[in-house]
Amino acid sequence: MEPGAAPDVSQARAVATNVRFATLTFERDVAAPPATLWEAWTAPAARTVWSAPTPSVTVEYLEAGTRVGGREVSLCKVAGEPDIRCDIGWLDLRAPSRSVNSEVISREGETLSAALVTAAIEGNGEHSRIQVTVQLSSLAEDMEEGYRQGFGAGLDNLSAVAGRTMILQRVIAAPRHLVWKAWMNEETLPQWWGPDGFSCKTKRIDLRQGGEWVFDMIGPDGTVFPNHHRYGEVRVEDRMSYELLWGENGPKHADAWAVFEDLGGTTKVTLGMVFSTAAEYHTAKGFGAVELGLQTLGKLERFVFSR
Structure with a gap:
C-alpha cells in the first residue's frame, strides 16, 4: 500500500471471511505415571519417536527449546511432496500437569494455519489421562480434518510410547x-x-x-x-x-x-x-x-x- 492510500476494506473482509475456526479436543488414557507422560509429551527426543502420524511421514527437528519462551521447529516429510513446516512457541509449562503452545503450519513459505494448543495431564499411580485442546484458525486451506487425523494418530503413538518410557x-x-x-x-x-x-x-x-x-x-x-x-x-x-x-x-x-x-x-x-x-x-x-x-x-x- 502506498503511503496515505486508503485501506482496501473489501480485501480485508475477504481474507477474514476465508479464515475458518474450529476447536478440537482429544483425550487419551495412558498406562504411565503423569511425570512419565509429561516427559514423553515434552522432551524433544521422545517427541521425535511419537510425533509422526504414519510410517510414511518422517519428522525432522531443526530446533527444540522446551522452555517458556522457547521455540520448536520441525519438518514433516513425505516422499514426493513439499515439506510441511511446524513452528511452535512454548507459552506455559507446568510440569507435570499443563502446557500451552502456539503452532503455525506452513508449506513452501505459505501459512496454512495457526493454533493454540493446550494440554492437561492428570492421574496417579501408574495411570494418566491427557486432554489436548486445539483452537485452530485455518488460513490458506481448511486444516480441520488434517488436524483431527494428525493429532489423533500422534496421541495414539504417544500413549504407546509413554507406556514404554523410563x-x-x-x-x-x-x-x-x-x-x-x-x-x-x-x-x-x-x-x-x-x-x-x-x-x-x-x-x-x-x-x-x-x-x-x-x-x-x-x-x-x-x-x-x-x-x-x-x-x-x-x-x-x-x-x-x-x-x-x-x-x-x-x-x-x-x-x-x-x-x-x-x-x-x-x-x-x-x-x-x-x-x-x-x-x-x-x-x-x-x-x-x-x-x-x-x-x-x-x-x-x-x-x-x-x-
Whole structure:
C-alpha cells in the first residue's frame, strides 16, 4: 500500500471471511505415571519417536527449546511432496500437569494455519489421562480434518510410547557445568558410567553430535555387555540425545536423552529412555533397570564430588 492510500476494506473482509475456526479436543488414557507422560509429551527426543502420524511421514527437528519462551521447529516429510513446516512457541509449562503452545503450519513459505494448543495431564499411580485442546484458525486451506487425523494418530503413538518410557531423575548438589563436564567428557564418562560394581572398557568414543561410544560394560561377575551409543542432538550444558544399540551396530533397543536443569547451584539430571518395544521395557524393568539406572546417577554424583 502506498503511503496515505486508503485501506482496501473489501480485501480485508475477504481474507477474514476465508479464515475458518474450529476447536478440537482429544483425550487419551495412558498406562504411565503423569511425570512419565509429561516427559514423553515434552522432551524433544521422545517427541521425535511419537510425533509422526504414519510410517510414511518422517519428522525432522531443526530446533527444540522446551522452555517458556522457547521455540520448536520441525519438518514433516513425505516422499514426493513439499515439506510441511511446524513452528511452535512454548507459552506455559507446568510440569507435570499443563502446557500451552502456539503452532503455525506452513508449506513452501505459505501459512496454512495457526493454533493454540493446550494440554492437561492428570492421574496417579501408574495411570494418566491427557486432554489436548486445539483452537485452530485455518488460513490458506481448511486444516480441520488434517488436524483431527494428525493429532489423533500422534496421541495414539504417544500413549504407546509413554507406556514404554523410563524416567530417572536425581538432584546433584553441584553446578550444572561440572555435572555436564563429568558426563560429556571422553576421559571421565567411562570412569563412572554404569551401576555399582560395573566398569567400562572403551573401544572408541566421540561425544560430539553425530559421534558414538562403542564400549563393553563389565559386570561384577565378569559378564560382558556390549554397548553402542550413537549421539544425536548435543546442546552444551542443556541436553543431549542418543540411541542405545545392542553391541556395535546392533539392533536399537532404546532412544535416550539426558537433560541438565540448573536449580541455582544444584543440578537436576533427568535421564529418559523410550524402549523400542513394550516387551523390552518390561524385561528391563523386571531385571531392575530403574534401580540400576539410579545407581548410575549416584555414581555420577560421587564422581563429581571426588573431583
